[in-house]
Structures are given as structure tokens and as C-alpha cells.
Amino acid sequence: MSKVLMLFLIFFKIGSFSFGGGYAMLPFIQQEFIDKYHFITNKEFLDLLALSQSTPGPIAINSATFIGFKAGGFWGSLASSIGVVLFSVIGLTIIASLFDKFKDNEKVEKILSVLRPITLGFILSAVFSSATGITWGLYDIIAFISAFYLLYTKKVGSIAIVFIYGCIGILLSFF
Numbered sequence: 001m002s003k004v005l006m007l008f009l010i011f012f013k014i015g016s017f018s019f020g021g022g023y024a025m026l027p028f029i030q031q032e033f034i035d036k037y038h039f040i041t042n043k044e045f046l047d048l049l050a051l052s053q054s055t056p057g058p059i060a061i062n063s064a065t066f067i068g069f070k071a072g073g074f075w076g077s078l079a080s081s082i083g084v085v086l087f088s089v090i091g092l093t094i095i096a097s098l099f100d101k102f103k104d105n106e107k108v109e110k111i112l113s114v115l116r117p118i119t120l121g122f123i124l125s126a127v128f129s130s131a132t133g134i135t136w137g138l139y140d141i142i143a144f145i146s147a148f149y150l151l152y153t154k155k156v157g158s159i160a161i162v163f164i165y166g167c168i169g170i171l172l173s174f175f
């Protein structure tokens with residue numbers, strides 16, 4: 001199987017079984033591309049997360065584009081990006097056409113109520129797995145705590161946080 005087709009199929013699988021958005025995909029991306037196929041390292045994954053936060057677009061597309069390009073060049077990037085969204089496009093088209101018919105269905109609501117906490121579990125799993133790949137220095141600890149504080153309690157926007165800490169990182173790179 002060609003690498004481009006393989007990337008498409010892996011990202012199609014990830015996009016098909018990741019409920020809860022891009023962050024819910026992170027553990028699947030780790031399993032497939034770090035642990036199983038070794039297309040990227042844990043450090044590259046952390047860099048990918050940082051870059052995805054500082055570039056426009058959903059993290060799922062940014063991840064697929066980055067990993068696809070690294071593993072298969074332009075065509076790998078294109079195949080990965082299409083693969084990760086294809087199931088959602090098809091699924092949402094079908095759901096949108098049926099939404100009014102089933103929006104008040106008790107069984108549908110129960111299914112969704114089970115999926116919500118699972119999604120949070122996926123996200124936390126990715127957070128803890130990623131945190132173990134960081135060499136925690138004083139700056140890292142201060143940046144983590146202060147960013148969390150600003151985001152959670154002061155409701156500072158994530159774009160502002162990325163910009164502020166990006167500027168701090170640039171300044172620190174001169175020392």
C-alpha cells in the first residue's frame with residue numbers, strides 16, 4: 001500500500017471514530033503516528049500542538065496537514081487532510097437532513113449523553129500523555145500555570161495567550 005493511501009486511511013479512521021472534535025483525536029493521533037508507525041516523535045507532536053494553536057484552522061486539519069506532509073510530502077498532506085474530514089462531511093450532511101426528525105428523540109439524547117464524558121476522557125488522556133514528553137523547567141511551569149490561570153479565571157482569549165507567550169519565547173531565544 002502506498003504511503004499516501006495509508007495516510008488517507010489512517011486519518012479517515014481517526015476522523016470516523018473521534019467524537020468531540022480535534023482534541024478528542026489527539027490520543028488516536030498519538031497511537032497511530034507516534035507509537036505504531038513512528039511517523040513523528042513525541043517532541044514533534046508537542047511542536048505540532050503548539051503550531052496548531054498559533055495558526056488558523058481546526059487542530060484536526062492542522063495535525064493531518066503537518067503529519068501528512070512530514071510523512072508523504074504534498075500528496076500525503078492532501079490525502080491526510082481529506083481523510084480526516086471526509087467522514088464528518090458525509091455524517092453531518094446526513095445528520096443535518098434528519099435533525100428535525102430526531103432532535104427530541106430520547107434515545108438519541110441518551111447516546112449523546114454517554115459520548116460527552118468519553119470525549120473529555122480522550123482529551124485528558126492526550127494532555128497527560130503530552131505532559132510526560134515535556135522537560136519541565138521553571139519557565140515551562142510558570143508558563144503553564146499562568147496560561148491556565150489567564151484562560152480559565154480571567155477568560156483571556158487563547159489567541160492573545162499564544163501571541164503573548166510567543167513573544168516571550170522569541171525574547172527568551174536571545175538569551
